[in-house]
Amino acid sequence: MTDTELDARHAEKMRKKKAARDKILATKTIEKGLVIVHTGKGKGKSTAAFGMVMRAVGHGMNVAVVQFIKGKIETGEKVVLDRFADQVTVKRMGEGFTWETQDRQRDIAAAQSAWEAAKAMILSGDYRMVLLDELNIVLRYDYLDVAEVAAFLRDEKPDDVHVIITGRNAKDELIEIADLVTEMTMVKHPFRSGVKPQPGIEF
Template sequence: MNDTELDSRHAEKMRKKKAARDKILATKTIEKGLVIVHTGKGKGKSTAAFGMVMRAIGHGFKVGVVQFIKGRIETGEKAVLDRFGDQVTIKRMGEGFTWETQDRQRDIAAARAAWEAAMAMISSGEHRMVLLDELNIVLRYDYLDVAEVVDFLKEKKPDDVHVIITGRNAKDELIEIADLVTEMTMIKHPFRSGVKPQQGIEF
């Protein structure tokens, strides 16, 4: 088969694929605010979520971010988002990872304060998207009641607000009510080879 024949065959194949795709897309008519969960042991959960935040900003949406764990270190994403102060509200309410604070009651109080801020942000009517960064971590350690979180997202989240939740070990109850769940799988990580967390990669 020569190039002309290959090109013709390819064009016909793509025409059929587009027709099938258009037919499927025509059946997708619902538009609503999604509950999105990024979980798993692989790197990229918050990174992907902040990518969605950047995309939303590009469309002119107002976005809220509540960070449940990260709060002490200066991150690249905060430096960027601070430049969009008219569109982005960031609340860094974490006090570091649980092995750093070593104080369960302090961690529970920080988680509760962050969740109260998150509920207010989601309910405010001001934000089209709200990122709850590392909420899965505080749920894993039972610093918050997962039933309370699930009930709020099911019953009280405005219909047009997207909520993104990140962190390892997402609870089954949260996965059940989510619209989109992605599990990041680690294949390889430089940390295991002695490479320390680096600017622009981890933070």
């Protein structure tokens, strides 16, 4: 078969594919605020969430970020988002990783305070997107009642607000009420080969 014939076959195949795709897209008519969960043992849960934050900012949306755990780490994303303070509010409300604080009651108090702040921002009408970074971690340790969190997101979240939740071990109750769930799978990680967390990659 000649290149001309191959090109013609390819063009016809892509034409049919586009027609099928357009037909499917025409049936998708709902526009709503989503509950999005990024979970799993692989790297990239918060990274992907901050990518969505950047997209939202690019579309002129106001965004809020509540960090439940990483409050003491100086992150690259915080430095960048501070440059968009007219659109983005970042609340770093964590006390650090649980193995660093070693104080369960303090961790519970910090989680509860962060959740109250998160609910207020979700309900405020000021933000189209709210990122709850590492919320899954505090739910995993039962610092918050997952049934309460799921009920709020299902029943009280405004219809036009997107909420993104990150962290390993997302609980079934959260997965059930979510619109979009992605599980990051770890295939290989440099940490296991002795490579320390590095700026621009891990934080």
